[in-house]
Amino acid sequence: MKITLVVVVVAALLAAVACATAQTPPAPVERGQAAFKTNGCYGCHMIGKFGTPIGPDLSSVGRKYSAEYLARWLRDPAAQRPSAHMPVLELTEDDIQELSEYLATLR
Numbered sequence: 001m002k003i004t005l006v007v008v009v010v011a012a013l014l015a016a017v018a019c020a021t022a023q024t025p026p027a028p029v030e031r032g033q034a035a036f037k038t039n040g041c042y043g044c045h046m047i048g049k050f051g052t053p054i055g056p057d058l059s060s061v062g063r064k065y066s067a068e069y070l071a072r073w074l075r076d077p078a079a080q081r082p083s084a085h086m087p088v089l090e091l092t093e094d095d096i097q098e099l100s101e102y103l104a105t106l107r
Contacts, residue, residue, distance in 0.1 A: 032102025035095045044086075047106065055086065060107055067104035071096050 026034070036042065042051035045058045061070070072079070074096045077086040091099070 028098045028101045029105055030102075031094075032098035032100070035091075035099050036102065039089065039091065039095060039099075041099070058103060058106060062104040062106040065104070067100045070100035070103045074099055 036047070041058075044055040045051050046053050047058050051058075065073070069080070073086075074089065074091060076088055077084040078088070
């Protein structure tokens with residue numbers, strides 16, 4: 001009887017953990033990676049072997065720039081570098097934060 005009760009309790013705990021894990025929203029970095037794709041950043045930039053090499057390769061951009069700098073860049077590239085060829089993008093503030101956090105992880 002005790003073994004059956006233990007098995008039932010363990011099964012219930014595992015089911016609760018599985019439900020909690022399934023409902024956990026993606027982390028900002030994961031959302032930033034998705035935003036890179038949904039906003040078409042890959043149309044000009046490469047990360048690893050994914051994307052188009054028109055603009056700079058972003059595979060290790062996090063080595064050089066912080067998330068804060070990258071967020072400022074995404075808001076207004078020309079304000080950071082007047083000679084920038086990157087246009088101002090129509091990104092939400094959430095997109096900017098998530099993209100900048102994701103890009104800052106690229107080493």
